[in-house]
Amino acid sequence: MKKKILLLGSGELGKEFVIACQRLGQYIIAVDNYFDAPAMQVSNEFEVINMLDGEELDRIVKKHNPDIIVPEVESIRTERFYDYENNGIQVVPSAKAANYTMNRKSIRDLAANELNIKTAKYKYAKSLDELRIAVDYCGFPCVVKPLMSSSGKGQSTIKKYEEIEDSWNYAIDGSRGDLVEVIVEEFVNFDYEITLLTLTQQNGNTLFCPPIGHRQERGDYQESWQPMDMNEKHLNSAQKIAAKITKSLEGSGIWGVEFFISKNGPIFSELSPRPHDTGMVTLANTQNFSEFELHARAILGIPVLEISLLKNGASAVILAEKNSKDPLFSGLKKAACFKNTDYKIFGKPSSRPFRRMGVALSYGTESVDILVKKAKQVASCIKVS
DSSP states (O other): OOOEEEEEOOSHHHHHHHHHHHTTTOEEEEEESSTTOGGGGGSSEEEEOOTTOHHHHHHHHHHHOOSEEEEOSSOSOGGGHHHHHHTTOEESSOHHHHHHHTSHHHHHHIIIIISOOOBOOEEEESSHHHHHHHHHHHOSSEEEEESSOSTTTTOEEEOSGGGHHHHHHHHHHTOOSSOOOEEEEEOOOOSEEEEEEEEEOTTSOOEEOOOEEEEEETTEEEEEEESOOOOHHHHHHHHHHHHHHHHHHOOOEEEEEEEEEETTEEEEEEEESSOOGGGGGGGGSOBSSOHHHHHHHHHHTOOOOOOOBOSEEEEEEEEOOSOEESOOEEOHHHHTTSTTEEEEEOOOSEEOTTOEEEEEEEEESSOHHHHHHHHHHHHHHOEEO
């Protein structure tokens, strides 16, 4: 088996996915809108295009004639995927899934209105005036997010009326693509958040990874840990919701399904039809397969019989502080002096404040609280300059 895979989006998650596919003997063309993206560094070929340009996307698909198209980012003209799928190309997980989940509006309406899944109260806004109306509807505090973004870009919390205009401008600046619209959500009182990595397979056997806990700042994850200690009843409820929504979207692959967990149970938050940033903790070999290996196997139809927790683990991000080109890293030797730890440098060709440039990992039999502290220690040793 050797498939030609067109990867649309070539960041750090894409890079690990390419490595997983290469180890299974596949051929990868990595695509992004800038040169030397992380996944391009390990792929067989690469292309630099604007993936929001439908004609450019059509050109690249026609040029390479891939067996499989794997989207890794939101800023893609995903409505084109239906034609590709009709022409016999496998779209991951499916054209419907990719198109729905690239836009928060589509996936939220599907969950709340069609599947009757519990979500936070929400409303959409296409202008500053509509945002004010939406804030009145949801109440203070509330969360504002661009309909199309990733890694928390453009996300903010409004606590008072005077913050509305700044929140609007921040959301539009952080939006990916050409969509000028935001979603406003009521602020949910929850005990913690989880990512439930859900594996759908061509043989119909859906599996779940042990739940991953995480902490966010500026809407972006800072640390994650596995497993998250949680009420078994709440976990079972989350698994049923994840199975329900992934089944409705169809297709095979790994899904990052995010939940708020309150005392009354899980509240659906978001869904990504691909490996999740918080799931980088699985690079610490916490499971028998990382989330990237699971994604590759599901796409290729290689069955996964079970997902087993092998050890506890944690991850902590390595962030840049300044803008730079060809960034350098210091402290790598010092960071290697902690037992049962590791780190990955992503190889991004430029940096900016708070950009994720690498991840530190820790693993073992200790509690996840201790492992998070150790991962943060490792991350603190590595400086981007």
